[in-house]
Amino acid sequence: MTSQPSATSTAATTSPGATAAADAQSPPIRVLIIDNEIAHAEAEAEALERVGYACTVAGSGAEGARRIEQEPFDIVITDLMMNDVGGLDILKQAKENLPDAEVILVTGHGSVSSAVAAMQQGAFNYLTKPLDLGQLRAITENAAANLRLRRTNAELNRRLDEKFGFDGVIGSSPKMHDVIQLLTRIAPTNATVLIQGETGTGKELVAQAIHQNSPRKAKPFVALNCAALSENILESELFGHVRGAFTDASTDRVGKFEYAQGGTLFLDEVGDMPLATQIKLLRVLENSEITRVGSNEPIKVNVRILSATNRNLEKQIAAGTFRSDLYHRLKVITVVLPRLVERSQDIPLLIEHFIKYFAKRHDKQIKSMTTAARRQLMAFDWPGNVRQLRNVVESMVVVDYDGVLDVDDLPAELSTTAEATGEEPPRTNLASMVGKSLEDVERLFIEETLKLTGGNREEAAKMLGIGERTLYRKIKEYDM
Numbered sequence: 001m002t003s004q005p006s007a008t009s010t011a012a013t014t015s016p017g018a019t020a021a022a023d024a025q026s027p028p029i030r031v032l033i034i035d036n037e038i039a040h041a042e043a044e045a046e047a048l049e050r051v052g053y054a055c056t057v058a059g060s061g062a063e064g065a066r067r068i069e070q071e072p073f074d075i076v077i078t079d080l081m082m083n084d085v086g087g088l089d090i091l092k093q094a095k096e097n098l099p100d101a102e103v104i105l106v107t108g109h110g111s112v113s114s115a116v117a118a119m120q121q122g123a124f125n126y127l128t129k130p131l132d133l134g135q136l137r138a139i140t141e142n143a144a145a146n147l148r149l150r151r152t153n154a155e156l157n158r159r160l161d162e163k164f165g166f167d168g169v170i171g172s173s174p175k176m177h178d179v180i181q182l183l184t185r186i187a188p189t190n191a192t193v194l195i196q197g198e199t200g201t202g203k204e205l206v207a208q209a210i211h212q213n214s215p216r217k218a219k220p221f222v223a224l225n226c227a228a229l230s231e232n233i234l235e236s237e238l239f240g241h242v243r244g245a246f247t248d249a250s251t252d253r254v255g256k257f258e259y260a261q262g263g264t265l266f267l268d269e270v271g272d273m274p275l276a277t278q279i280k281l282l283r284v285l286e287n288s289e290i291t292r293v294g295s296n297e298p299i300k301v302n303v304r305i306l307s308a309t310n311r312n313l314e315k316q317i318a319a320g321t322f323r324s325d326l327y328h329r330l331k332v333i334t335v336v337l338p339r340l341v342e343r344s345q346d347i348p349l350l351i352e353h354f355i356k357y358f359a360k361r362h363d364k365q366i367k368s369m370t371t372a373a374r375r376q377l378m379a380f381d382w383p384g385n386v387r388q389l390r391n392v393v394e395s396m397v398v399v400d401y402d403g404v405l406d407v408d409d410l411p412a413e414l415s416t417t418a419e420a421t422g423e424e425p426p427r428t429n430l431a432s433m434v435g436k437s438l439e440d441v442e443r444l445f446i447e448e449t450l451k452l453t454g455g456n457r458e459e460a461a462k463m464l465g466i467g468e469r470t471l472y473r474k475i476k477e478y479d480m
Contacts, residue, residue, distance in 0.1 A: 027054075028052055028053060028054040029052075029053050029054065029074045029075060029144045029147065030053075030054050030055075030056070030071075030072065030073045030074045030075070031045075031048055031053045031054065031055045031056070031073065031074065031075045031076075031077060031140065032055075032056050032058060032064060032067055032068065032071075032073040032075070032076045032077070032078075033045055033048075033055060033056070033057050033058070033077045033078075034058045034060075034061060034063075034064030034076070034077070034078040034079060034082070034087075034090060035057075035058075035059070035078070035079040035082070035106070036059065036060060036061075036079065036082050036083055037079075038057070038059045040131075041057045041058075041059065042057060043131075043133075044077065044131065044133075044136060045057050047133040047136055047137060048136070048137065048140060051137055051141075053075075053140065053144075056071070056073070060082065060083070060084055060085070061078075061082040061083070061084045061085025061086060061087075061089065061090060062084045062085050064076075064078060064085070064090055065085050065089070065090060065093050068090070068093050068094055068097050068098060069093075069097055072098065073094075073098055073101055074100075074101055074102070074144070074147055075101060075102050075103075075104065075124075075140060075143050075144065075147070076090065076094045076098070076101055076102070076103045076104070077103075077104045077106060077127075077136075077140070078090040078091070078103065078104075078105060078106065079105075079106045079107070080105050080106065080107040080108075080114060080118070080126075081107070081108070087105050087106075087107075087118070088114075088118055088121070090103070091103050091105070091118055091121060091122065091123055092121075095122050100147070100150070101147075102124040102143035102144075102146060102147060103122070103123045103124055104123070104124055104125050104126065104127065104139060104140065104143060105118050105119075105123050105125075105126040105127070106126070106127045106128075106129065106131065107126055107127070107128060107129070108128065108129050124139075124142075124143045124146070125139050125142070125143070127139060169183065169202065169205060169206055169209045170346065170349055170350055170353055171343060171346040171349065171350075172345070172346060172349060173338075173343040173344075173345045173346045175338040175342060175343050176338070176343050176346055179206075179335060179336075179337065179338075182333075182335060183206065183209060183210060183213070183335070184213070186210065186333050186335075187209070187210045187213035187214050188213070188214055188215065189214075190304050191332045191333050192285070192304070192305045192306070192307070192329065192330055192331075192332045192333070193207075193210060193306045193307070193332070193333045193334075193335060194270075194307050194308070194309070194313075194330045194331040194332075194333070194334050194335070195207060195306065195307070195308040195309075195334075195335045195337065196308070196309060196310070196334060196335070196336045196337065197308075197310065197336060197337030197338070197339075197385075198310050198337075198339055198385055199310050199384070199385070199387070200340075200384045200385035200386055200387030200388055201337040201338070201339065201340070201385045201386060201387075202337060202385075202386050202387070203268065203308035203310075203337060204223060204266065204268060204308065206308075206335060206337065207221075207223070207264070207266040207306045207308065208221060208266075210264070210306060211263070211264040211266075211304075211306070214264070214304070216262065216263050216264055216304060219260070219261070219262035219263030219264070220259060220260050220261075220262075220263040220264075221260075221263055221264050221266065222256050222259055222260040222263065222264070222265050222266065223266040223268060224237060224238065224256050224265070224266070224267055224268065225268045225269055226267055226268065226269050226270050226272050226273040226277075227268075227269035227272035228269075231274040231276060231277060232246070234273070234274070234277055235276075235277055235280065235293055236253065236255065236293050237255060237256055238255050238256050238257060238277070238280075238281070238290075239255040239257060239280070239284075239290045239291060239292055239293060240252070240253050240254045240255030240257075240258055240290070240292040240293065241253050241255075241292050241293035241294050241295075242292050242293070242294040242295045243294075244294060245292070245293045245294025245295070246293070246294070249293075249294065252292070253292075255290065255292065257284065257290045257301045257303055258290070258299065258301065260301075260303045261301060261302060261303065262302055262303075263303065263304070264303065264304045264305075264306060265303045265304070265305055265306070266306045266307070266308070267281075267305065267306070267307040267308070268307075268308050269308065269309060269310070269311075270307040270308065270309050270330065271309035271310075271311035271313055271316060271322060272309075272311075275321070275322075275323065278322065278323045278326050279323070281326060282323065282325060282326045282329060284301070285305065285326075285329045285330075286329075288300060288301055288302065289301065305330065307330050313327050313331075314327075339382075339385055340382040340385045340386055340388075340389060341381055341382055344378065345451060347377060347378055347389065348374070348378075348451060348452070348453070348455060349455075350386065350389055350390075351369065351374070351377060351389070351393060352455075354389070354390050354393035354394065354397075355369065355393060355397065355405070358393060358394045358397040358398070359397055362394075362397055362398055364397055364398075364400065364403075365403050366397060366400065366403055366404075366405060367403045367404055368403075368404055368405070368456075368459070369396075369404070369405040369406075370404060370405065370406045370407070371452065371453065371459065371463060372406065372407050373396075373405055373406050373407050373409070373410065374452055374453065375452060376407060376410060376414055377389070377392070377414075378451075378452060380414055388413075392410070392411055392413070392414065395409075395411045396409040396410065396411075439478075442474070442478075443474075443478045443480070445464065446460070446464065446471070446474055446475070446478070446480065447480060449463050449464055450480070457471055457472065457475075
């Protein structure tokens with residue numbers, strides 16, 4: 001049975017200091033109360049409804065278990081000792097069916113030890129009979145606050161993913177924002193995707209992100225570089241072979257298609273695939289069947305194909321080295337990754353990400369990177385794109401000895417940048433600022449300095465020669 005809130009127990013009548021009631025933007029916390037004693041359960045429900053909770057009452061353990069299977073609840077309050085299904089069984093079922101819900105146990109004084117043991121199994125807290133309604137509300141509110149905090153953190157992480165990345169694909173520049181928005185739309189589908197971009201732009205990382213955010217994420221992600229293998233070996237790697245198919249084929253071998261069954265197959269450098277293999281790949285895409293080398297038996301496969309290339313496939317089609325029909329099969333969706341120089345405002349974000357990653361990987365204590373080192377990284381043109389930046393930051397982390405990454409930690413490949421040659425770094429064109437207001441000039445300098453420091457406000461304030469509080473006030477004033 002469901003106990004409905006009375007006319008005086010709406011969200012508008014929440015008692016002072018109580019935060020349980022739902023506001024206009026979020027639904028109320030749903031509470032399931034399970035107890036053999038209906039009157040007891042109804043009293044609990046009424047006490048909680050008065051402060052804004054939406055309560056449902058179950059008069060037996062069996063009914064409570066059924067409701068847990070069929071309905072979403074945020075908090076479950078259950079008696080420990082019941083005639084049929086006990087509180088510990090309810091706890092176990094709630095953890096399986098409602099993994100985000102909190103469970104509160106109600107017990108007599110003689111069973112407190114059992115309630116404590118239940119907390120070790122994941123219960124949030126326990127109450128002893130006879131119930132103190134104030135204590136009931138307090139513990140329930142603590143459980144609700146715990147839920148709200150987790151949901152807020154989850155929402156914050158979701159927003160950060162939208163703004164700065166997509167499971168490892170990092171960027172806040174307009175170009176990368178467009179890429180990430182596209183990835184969020186295509187990942188849940190089964191569409192084939194062609195990822196285009198220069199070497200080092202992160203094509204395989206994007207492919208992994210698509211897989212990890214798809215319904216296939218529990219199945220294998222299998223990558224194969226088509227440029228690294230000869231035609232015969234590539235076909236064997238893709239489709240497998242049977243014993244005796246060729247010299248050295250002493251046993252049957254499962255290919256990448258079979259190994260990726262139910263998951264995702266990533267074909268890197270697909271533009272280097274031989275024409276004969278292209279024909280066989282096209283058949284797989286059309287029929288969802290592969291045939292092992294040396295066999296006549298077709299094998300059904302269920303695999304999503306993601307491919308990548310740094311070549312211009314349309315030019316290859318015109319030159320006769322890539323099949324037009326395969327090209328259109330592979331590029332149902334096309335993702336084009338920008339060069340790092342085209343998304344330079346992402347460099348500070350990437351630097352911070354790589355410092356944290358490699359400091360943990362190599363067990364190093366890295367406190368910061370100097371402004372001089374950041375300036376040189378920002379000034380470099382990065383022909384090797386994100387991969388090169390990643391390798392440079394890893395090198396700096398590995399060779400550093402004082403916890404501060406500086407120009408002396410830079411690898412030789414950056415030795416020709418302005419500071420390494422002793423030249424002055426490029427300055428902002430002052431002539432372009434003539435005629436602008438002081439506010440516009442100040443805003444520009446603050447923005448550029450924050451970019452240079454990767455958003456580190458303490459370091460930016462030092463560079464600008466102002467206090468941190470002043471900088472915070474300016475950021476707020478200019479709505480940055």
